[in-house]
Amino acid sequence: MKSNIFYSFGKYLGLLGQAFSKPEKLSMYWKETLRQMDGIGVGSVVIVALIAIFMGAVAALQFAYQLNGQLIPMYYIGYIVRDLAIIESAPTITCLVLAGKVGSNIAAEIGGMRQKEHIDAMEIMGINTASYLILPKTIAGLFVIPFLVTLAAVIAILGGYLATVPTGTLSDVDYIRGLRAYFVEYNVLMMYVKAYVFAFILVTVSCFQGYYVKGGSIELGKASTNAVVFSNILILLADYLIAVILTV
Amino acid sequence: MIRIEHIKKSFGDVQVLKGISHTFEAGKTNLIIGKSGAGKTVMLKILVGLFPPSSGSIFYDDTDFIGLDKKQLRDLRMKVGMLFQGSALFDSMTVEENVRFPLDMFTAQTKKEKDDRVNYCLDRVGLNNANKKYPSEISGGMQKRVGIARSIVLNPTYLFCDEPNSGLDPKTALVIDELIKDITVENNITTVINTHDMNSVMEIGDNIALLHLGELAWSGTKDEVLDSDNDILQDFIFASPFLKRLRNKAMGLK
Numbered sequence: 446m447k448s449n450i451f452y453s454f455g456k457y458l459g460l461l462g463q464a465f466s467k468p469e470k471l472s473m474y475w476k477e478t479l480r481q482m483d484g485i486g487v488g489s490v491v492i493v494a495l496i497a498i499f500m501g502a503v504a505a506l507q508f509a510y511q512l513n514g515q516l517i518p519m520y521y522i523g524y525i526v527r528d529l530a531i532i533e534s535a536p537t538i539t540c541l542v543l544a545g546k547v548g549s550n551i552a553a554e555i556g557g558m559r560q561k562e563h564i565d566a567m568e569i570m571g572i573n574t575a576s577y578l579i580l581p582k583t584i585a586g587l588f589v590i591p592f593l594v595t596l597a598a599v600i601a602i603l604g605g606y607l608a609t610v611p612t613g614t615l616s617d618v619d620y621i622r623g624l625r626a627y628f629v630e631y632n633v634l635m636m637y638v639k640a641y642v643f644a645f646i647l648v649t650v651s652c653f654q655g656y657y658v659k660g661g662s663i664e665l666g667k668a669s670t671n672a673v674v675f676s677n678i679l680i681l682l683a684d685y686l687i688a689v690i691l692t693v
Numbered sequence: 694m695i696r697i698e699h700i701k702k703s704f705g706d707v708q709v710l711k712g713i714s715h716t717f718e719a720g721k722t723n724l725i726i727g728k729s730g731a732g733k734t735v736m737l738k739i740l741v742g743l744f745p746p747s748s749g750s751i752f753y754d755d756t757d758f759i760g761l762d763k764k765q766l767r768d769l770r771m772k773v774g775m776l777f778q779g780s781a782l783f784d785s786m787t788v789e790e791n792v793r794f795p796l797d798m799f800t801a802q803t804k805k806e807k808d809d810r811v812n813y814c815l816d817r818v819g820l821n822n823a824n825k826k827y828p829s830e831i832s833g834g835m836q837k838r839v840g841i842a843r844s845i846v847l848n849p850t851y852l853f854c855d856e857p858n859s860g861l862d863p864k865t866a867l868v869i870d871e872l873i874k875d876i877t878v879e880n881n882i883t884t885v886i887n888t889h890d891m892n893s894v895m896e897i898g899d900n901i902a903l904l905h906l907g908e909l910a911w912s913g914t915k916d917e918v919l920d921s922d923n924d925i926l927q928d929f930i931f932a933s934p935f936l937k938r939l940r941n942k943a944m945g946l947k
Contacts, residue, residue: 571770
């Protein structure tokens with residue numbers, strides 16, 4: 446079991462080594478990167494926005510319930526929702542969701558290409574398939590996912606507002622006062638560190654699972670599931686490590 | 694011309710190829726035939742470099758294929774075209790984009806030059822009204838033609854075809870065979886075809902290699918097939934009782 450993990454990790458690093466080599470033709474890679482940006486980014490805006498708005502709304506309502514009748518001022522709701530969104534929920538929950546949506550899609554796409562001999566066809570043409578299939582997806586992910594995380598943070602804060610202010614739980618003055626209280630810019634940096642690390646993990650792990658698919662549709666399904674499971678585990682592990690490193 | 698010497702290949706304890714030597718000639722359709730499991734696909738994958746052989750040598754004309762470094766291998770692959778059993782067309786691209794893909798990736802041609810070349814190749818395989826269609830919108834026979842067009846777009850010196858007739862009706866299969874044969878002769882290409890289709894053997898078999906249990910059981914031309922007294926070849930060619938009856942009738946036997 447232990448040797449399997451080391452073997453897979455070595456294979457993963459080897460694949461990344463091949464993937465991050467000089468492209469055959471930059472214009473073709475750029476075209477593919479744009480296509481992937483559209484797939485990963487534009488295709489995920491709705492689901493990310495939907496999850497973020499409920500994330501913020503639920504967080505605001507839960508804290509309003511917790512703070513009700515306490516000595517802590519109610520404007521803290523805005524402050525808590527903001528920091529929760531920026532530090533944790535926007536990068537982590539968004540990337541966990543994207544691991545499910547984008548990760549499984551990537552693994553299925555590359556795995557399908559392996560099974561239908563598309564990858565063999567490219568190899569015979571002389572194309573570095575690891576590079577052509579993985580590098581554009583990784584660049585697209587690193588470019589687009591931090592945008593989605595930013596969008597999720599903004600929408601989560603808006604969700605908190607919509608759940609508390611129109612319902613009379615909190616006045617808009619208090620919510621906005623909370624949003625502006627104790628703002629630490631370093632937290633935004635932490636959000637982007639997480640966004641980039643999680644984006645890299647979810648794209649490359651999913652590519653790895655798809656690239657080495659063997660067999661038929663059952664194996665393809667397994668690869669797709671593994672892409673989501675391993676991405677999620679590694680994202681949560683990385684979340685912990687980043688929290689330890691950046692908050693010490 | 695491609696020459697292989699003492700090619701062996703094992704997967705674990707199973708030896709699939711047991712020291713095969715053969716020459717595939719330029720300007721001819723070279724067929725690798727044999728029953729399922731004889732080692733044909735492994736042989737073809739070794740020839741194109743998708744599998745490394747356990748031992749033995751492969752020479753593309755005078756170039757030692759096994760000893761090439763990455764750059765040399767890439768340069769050589771510019772001269773190689775391959776038609777896959779399932780055509781292996783990229784689903785997200787149109788017919789035209791599929792054929793243009795190698796040109797986009799490896800040449801610095803202008804858009805017009807590429808358009809001309811793509812249209813020539815599609816025209817050559819008899820497909821001039823399908824440029825904007827996706828692979829899922831065309832028939833299996835048309836997909837094979839697109840596969841051929843893509844494999845010849847860079848003017849290959851070597852062309853490999855894996856089961857080009859599988860899944861096609863006999864008439865369409867014959868058209869594909871003739872197309873491959875014509876292109877081979879026109880451009881003096883070394884074409885290697887992996888098949889177990891008897892029509893192909895008898896129509897375009899310029900140079901046939903019969904694999905049996907990982908060994909080269911027989912080699913010769915289509916004209917030599919009928920006269921051969923090789924039992925393995927005769928068993929393979931006349932596998933069905935119908936064909937056996939036909940052969941016996943032709944030879945005046947009971």
